[in-house]
Amino acid sequence: MIIVLRPDATPEDIEKITERLKKLGLSVHISKGEERTIIGAIGDESVLQDQPLDIIPGVESVMPILKPYKLVSKEFRQESTVIEFGDVKFGGNKVQVIAGPCSVEAKDGLLNVAEKVKESGVKFLRGGAFKPRTSPYSFQGLGVKGLEYLSEVKNETGLLIVTELMDPRDTDVVYKHADIIQIGARNMQNFRLLTEIGKLDKPVLLKRGLSATIKELLMSAEYIASQGNSNIILCERGIRTFETSTRNTIDIGAIPVLKRETHLPVIVDPSHAAGTWKYVSAISKAAIAAGADGLMIEVHHDPESALCDGSQSLKPQKFSDLMKELIKIAAAIGREL
Ligand code: PEP
Ligand code: MN
Numbered sequence: 601m602i603i604v605l606r607p608d609a610t611p612e613d614i615e616k617i618t619e620r621l622k623k624l625g626l627s628v629h630i631s632k633g634e635e636r637t638i639i640g641a642i643g644d645e646s647v648l649q650d651q652p653l654d655i656i657p658g659v660e661s662v663m664p665i666l667k668p669y670k671l672v673s674k675e676f677r678q679e680s681t682v683i684e685f686g687d688v689k690f691g692g693n694k695v696q697v698i699a700g701p702c703s704v705e706a707k708d709g710l711l712n713v714a715e716k717v718k719e720s721g722v723k724f725l726r727g728g729a730f731k732p733r734t735s736p737y738s739f740q741g742l743g744v745k746g747l748e749y750l751s752e753v754k755n756e757t758g759l760l761i762v763t764e765l766m767d768p769r770d771t772d773v774v775y776k777h778a779d780i781i782q783i784g785a786r787n788m789q790n791f792r793l794l795t796e797i798g799k800l801d802k803p804v805l806l807k808r809g810l811s812a813t814i815k816e817l818l819m820s821a822e823y824i825a826s827q828g829n830s831n832i833i834l835c836e837r838g839i840r841t842f843e844t845s846t847r848n849t850i851d852i853g854a855i856p857v858l859k860r861e862t863h864l865p866v867i868v869d870p871s872h873a874a875g876t877w878k879y880v881s882a883i884s885k886a887a888i889a890a891g892a893d894g895l896m897i898e899v900h901h902d903p904e905s906a907l908c909d910g911s912q913s914l915k916p917q918k919f920s921d922l923m924k925e926l927i928k929i930a931a932a933i934g935r936e937l
Contacts, residue, residue: 601626601648602676603639606660613658614639620656624648627826631677640665640676642826667861669818671825672832677863683803683831685760685779688723690803690833691865695930695937696894698762698780698805698867699919700726702909703739704746707753712901714753716916720923721937724780725750725759726896730766731908732786739907747777754779762805762896768796780805785837785872788812788820798827805896807835807869810848814857821864833865834858835896836887838873847875847912850883855890867894871912877903880914881922888929888937895926 603617617639618628624647629640641648645664653662667673682691690696699717704710704727714725729746731739742749750761760779765771766787774781780803787793788809797804804824808817821832836855838848850873858866870883884895900906900913914922923937930937 601641601645601653602663602665603641603653603659604661604663605637605639605658607636609637609658613656617653617656617658620651620653624651629671629676629825629828629830633677633679636660638676640671642670668815669822669862671830672818672821672862672864674861674863679863681830681832681863681865683833683865685723685803688760691893693935695888695892695926695935696724696867697722697923697926697937698724698726698894698896699899700762701900701906702871702898702913703728703731703741703907704749704763705742705907707749709901710749711753711756713899713916714757714759716901717899717919718757718759720916720920721927722923723760724762725753725757726762726782726898728764728782728908729777730764730770730774732764732766732784733908744773747773751777765793765797768793771796771800775800775802778802780833783807785809785812788817791820791823794820794823795827798824798829800829802829803831803833804829805833805835805867807837808839808851808854811840814854814861818858818862821862830864833867833894834862835867835869836873836892837869846873846879848873850874850886852886852890855887855892859891865893866891867896868892869896871896871898871909871914875912877912877914877918880912881918881925884922885925885929888926888935889933891933897922 626643731741868887903910
């Protein structure tokens, strides 16, 4: 249920309504917009049947949220979510690019890439320390050592860190080193993991599962939001189809659909969609033109020697050229990159 408050509703009014809803066994989520506050009452709505909530002081209207995803829906919050990292904002008019290697391999290579992508205007460095690999014999990531390298590079460059959490047992250590915690495609429906990170006060990058529908992606985001953490960035990274020319099939249509359904920022990962660096540029440009709020691109200083996903990684020079083109595309649709 959404309870829309009057613009002149007082903090006492909000407190009273909140208490009443909690007594009825509902969980209460407050969204403070620029114009007015909305209270989301989530749970068994049948308890509200005989409750004339609309006559309580401060209440303007009461309506059901019809979508199965509630807190992440546009019905609950019309304004776009903007996640703030000091002066750096994710969401809103600004388009953000996250760049870096697939996995953290060594400190010097990571620093090299970090400095170069920073020169291209990037604020967020990606790098996996815990890697979800298809084969148990492939490089699995450096683990905690990789996280430490990320923090060292953050200290030296000022870049914010995006890194994946695969296992709830690593939550504390990933929390310590990450500015955004990534949940990979393979874990999109690991509901215990989603519940765990929903309790944290750290933004989450949630990637669409390999064969997940848009609705399933939004329901997974709802798992996180239901625990109190609504700072979620959604990521389209290509889905499984019959087509094998690219590693996955980019679902460009998911961008406008998600932008219509949710207030959360939506980004695209062209690297895992393409599977080869050759198509990364075209997919990136299409994503920004279609309204994505950002991109996550794999960049490696020496892709031929990369321990993971070298073939889809851009060299820093190619990435820099792409950024220049993306700035123009963003400007053409009235956005800033
Ligand atoms: C990644 O971004 O490092 C990754 C493993 O991607 P995905 O989970 O989308 O496969
Ligand atoms: Mn990768």
